[in-house]
Amino acid sequence: MSDLPPDLPRLRTLETWLALALARVRERIADEERRERERRRGERTRPPAAEWLIETGxxxxxxxxxxxxxxxxxxxKRVRGVSRDAAARAVAEGVEACSHCRADTGLGIHG
Incomplete structure (x- = not known):
């Protein structure tokens, strides 16, 4: 006993449907592989995170x-990465150091 249709026209219809379904699966696989390559490339080329941030109004x-x-x-959300010197200069000029991360302590500036 077979689970396939018994006649040639229905077998051909099933063959066409399976070929189309397989093409869709292969296309989806190619899309996912492309996304994965792009994600990896993004990770490799991402600049390092800034060590110091200035938050603006x-x-x-x-x-x-x-x-x-x-x-x-x-x-x-309104932050930009800055150098250690720029962060220290900002604190020295009166910009408030975050009380949570204690940026002033990290910079060696004790107020």
Whole structure:
């Protein structure tokens, strides 16, 4: 006893459907492989995370509000990576150091 249709027309229909289904599966595999290659390339070429961040306000001029260490969980969305010297200069000029990551301590500046 076979689970396949008994006649040639239905077998041909099934063959066509299977060929189309296989083509769709292969296309999906190729798409997923491309996405994976792109993800890996992105990981390899991603610049290193900034060690110091300056968080800015939303008004005109985007005034600096806080200095954070690079991995600070309290850093908002409006941040830019800066050098250690720029972070230290900002603190020295009165920009508040984050009280959570203690950027001032990390910079060796004790207020």
């Amino acid at each position: 939303i008004g005109e001029g985007h005034r600096a509000l806080y200095v954070h260490t690079g991995g600070c969980h309290m850093a908002g």
